[in-house]
Amino acid sequence: MSQDESPTLLRRQLGRFLRETRERQGLTIQHAAREVQLSYNALQRLEAGRTVNPRRQDVRELCSLYEVDADETERAVGLASRAAAARDEGGITSLGGLFSDAFNMYVGMERSARTLVSYQELIPGLLQTADYARGMISAFFADGNEEDIERRVQVRLERQIIVTRKASPLTLDVLLHESALHRVVGGPKVMSTQLRRLAEMSKLPNVSLRVHPFTAGSVWGLPAIPFVLLDFGTDSKGQPVEPPVVYLDGAMSSDLYLERPELVRRYHEFAEAVRRTALDTTTTRDLFRQVARRFDSGR
Structure with missing residues (x-):
């Protein structure tokens, strides 16, 4: 277990995991x-992440009730152990993996978020076309087989439902550096289709x-680093459902979470x-179409 892991x-x-499975x-x-002989309040606290020392036996019995397979059950029990043993290191967390995939932590947060604010220098996953996603994933996993790449593409596309669903869609605020419009992924046709999307x-x-143009220069005199701000909204009493988090993609190293x-x-x-x-939304939309036409014409 990494000493950097955050118990929260x-x-x-x-x-x-337990709430969604239930x-x-x-x-x-x-x-x-x-069914598992817990009080309503105890299970509610466990699902809300407020149980300081989650008991492995409770997690195991809940997984059995929810018909979770053996591998996932062991991962969940292991997560309970790590949560009980981890120390609070001051609100900055470096994570290389939870469950079987390091990105599961972020995807779970993204799915639960009510508002997402993001600054990016590539098209963010929630807005990618299948071909753009395929180009990105193929480049990163250059040695991956076609089946694995297609599986990853499908997972990325499935994540996008939180933006387009009719019931309580995610509020998405993306600040996109202009370089993302010109950095070619998958070829000119892919880029044209992506920009029109x-x-x-x-x-x-x-x-x-909104696009942050080259002409805007640096912010605060510093080079910007891509980040995602996740806010989880409030409950019926106006209290935060979960504290907000900043996510920094570690790419080839560990992801960072700032609490x-x-x-x-x-x-x-x-x-x-x-x-x-940044450009306003209308000017941004016009710029997307303008650059897409350039890709169409080969210029």
Whole structure:
């Protein structure tokens, strides 16, 4: 176990896994709690990631009730152990993997988020076409077989439902550096189709998509680093469902998760600074179409 692991992130990931698995089985908290001899409040705390020392036996019995297979059960039990043993290192977490895939932590958070603010220098996964995603994944996993690459592409496309679903779609605020429009992924035809897709997605009421142009220069005199701010909304009492988190993609190293409120606030301030020098949504949409036409004409 890495000494950098955050107990709060681990507990939240475990709680998310248990809640989503229970819901897929069509069980209420009351029913599940009664079956494994937990109180309603105890199971609610466990699913919310607020149980300080989650008991492995409780997790194992819940997995049995939810008909989770043996491998996933052991991963969940292992996650409970790691959550109980981890120490709080001050709100900055480096994670190389949870369950079988390092990205599972982020995907779980993304799926639970109500608002996502992102600064990127490549087209973000939630807005990628299949061909753009295939080009990105094939380049990164150059030695991967075709079946594995296609599986990864499909997972990426399935994630996008949180943006387009009719019930409570994610509010998506993307600040995209202009370089992303010109960095060729998959060839000119793929880029043209991708940029036209962005123009259409930018019309959705829950999507704000703005380009930060080359002419804007650096923000705060510093080179910007891609990041994602995840906010999980509030409950019926106006309290945060989960604390917000900043995610920094580690690419070839470990991902970083920032939980400390002052760090989260700083990234909000940075995003606002980018907005002040970004193109407006209409000009951004026009630019997408303009660059797409250049790819079509081969210029």
